[in-house]
Amino acid sequence: MTNEKIFSLLRTDPKFLDLTNEELAELISFCEIEKFDKINKIIKEGEFGNKFYFILEGEVGISKSISDEVIFFISSLKKGDFFGEMAIITDYPRSANAFAKTDVTVLSMTRDSLFRFKNEHPLAFGKFAFILAKTLADRLYKVEERIKNIIKASVISAIT
Known part of the structure; x- marks a missing residue:
């Protein structure tokens, strides 16, 4: 996939509307294109990571290990979604x-690249940081809704 095609994909994504064409091109220049075959693990829970990913093509599953034998499927992510950003923001x-x-084809960015982007393009970084913050806030809201529904179901089953 060429940088021009990536630029076109991201330019039409509502998340990136606040970035100018120049800022978007700069952001892309700090990233790498990676491909993963179906079923391949991209991120392993519990490991330390230094990359986050933006899906350009394909679908990614997110799961949580409850025990060695039990894995809980959380969600499916598709073109335009981010994942792995918490690991580069925190340790x-x-x-x-x-x-x-x-x-799957993704655009990946390492922690080092993110901080270089921040230092070299502070205004664009601020806009991008807001995109990440909004993504995290949206996810937190959805998790809170799921927790609320689980609690409701627990209360109802305890009553009946």
């Missing part, structure tokens, strides 16, 4: 597994 280990549900 915490990966909080979930990510695997290719189909053949």
